[in-house]
């Protein structure tokens with residue numbers, strides 16, 4: 001029993017995720033997408049990267065791999081599932097979470113630390129934080145702009161399923177603090193179950209103290225601890 005970090009062709013954050021989880025004392029192993037999920041995983045991480053070279057649309061092809069049916073079944077059974085960056089794109093493309101991620105408003109790949117406001121502190125992913133807390137976690141994406149229809153966005157807000165919003169250092173959710181033009185500054189959302197989440201920023205890059213940067217992301221991965 002372990003957390004499965006699913007490696008697709010083109011994933012490049014799978015090792016980082018395993019190392020970050022290992023640092024938190026979580027048993028995690030990389031699983032090649034074609035081998036399927038191990039029986040009874042304790043959790044699933046869809047890591048970042050460039051699955052299928054981001055062809056068509058980032059995450060669109062990996063979302064159609066058979067292993068994603070297993071991931072959906074695991075999610076439906078209550079297994080904690082998180083999609084990080086390319087994993088968020090795969091999660092939304094496969095219907096685990098609402099909305100879609102598309103080309104940044106800048107039309108550029110952006111790699112920078114950002115601030116996030118924790119919108120819910122009563123989920124497994126955010127139990128380590130206070131509601132409204134501001135955390136610093138890096139982004140690294142070209143297609144991170146969260147897009148969603150008005151009606152689905154209204155449902156998302158009404159159901160309180162926005163997990164993180166991009167904000168400034170004081171927690172103000174402003175256009176200036178929105179790095180990629182995401183609708184409503186959304187950086188991370190919950191699925192139908194609170195045990196399913198996707199986010200564009202990289203908590204696994206803000207977990208290890210040795211990196212000498214923020215370790216604020218550790219709280220998110222502590223969901224598996």
Ligand SMILES: NC(=O)CC[C@H](N)C(=O)O
Nearest residue numbers: 048049085086141142143
């Ligand atoms: N770091 C990542 O996972 C990158 C995601 C995706 N390849 C993008 O550029 O949007």
